[in-house]
Amino acid sequence: MFKDRAKPEPFSGKDLGCRRGGRLVFAGLNFRLDPGGALVLRGANGSGKTTLLRLMAGLSQPTAGKLAWGDSDVEDAELHATRLRYVSHLDAIKPAQTVAENLAFWRALWRRDADNNSVGGALTAMGLSHLADYPARHLSAGQRHRLALARVVAAPAPLWLLDEPGNALDEQSLNALSQIISDHRANGGMVVVASHGAAFVSDAQVLDLGKFAVAHPTHWSDEL
Secondary structure, three states, X not given: OOOHHHOOOOEEEEEEEEEEOOEEEEEEEEEEEOOOOXXXXXXXXOOOHHHHHHHHOOOOOOOEEEEEEOOEEXXXXXXXXXXXXXXXXXXXXXXXXXXXXXXXXXXXXXXXXXXXXXXXXXXXXXXXXXXXOOEHHHOOHHHHHHHXXXXXXXXXXXXXXXXXXXXXXXXXXXXXXHHHHHHHHHOOOEEEEEOOOOOOOOOOEEEEHHHHEOOOOOOOOOOO
């Protein structure tokens, strides 16, 4: 399921600190996620949930501390990218392409191959099979979000980093999301979810970023 060089290993962070826009957002943050585990990030807007996800994804660097994969520090950004799938607030959907074409693009980008079975399975998992040939520009907000989430099923990797994945999803779609997360974890995969409420993730650790906040004279409410 996973590529050999991206097999599940414990993923951890020690004494992490990070700045955003010159401001120290959090410091002294620690976590450890074992294969099959889930971590839910909680905190007020501006507490650094998205910042931490981007740091975990290798898209930004900590100002203090280290990330580790197994017994090795995360230093090779290209190698680390093969271990994870990051789904942010932005859906990055090409409106001129069909639903299936969008998903096939991400499969080819992340796994360097074309696998129609994987694409079809991902569409089924997120309840989008009936829209496979539908132009993406006509999708509703919820459908676009489900398509973005379907990428992690179409191109498996051990670590999923999901930023507010429950947004714009109805009850049926939340159940589908819960199932794909459960299946991923059953195969040794790990998931980190930034969310104000994550009932769709069972038996998860909770990391409250407010406990690692650094006091400042002014408060920035936007989470970039």
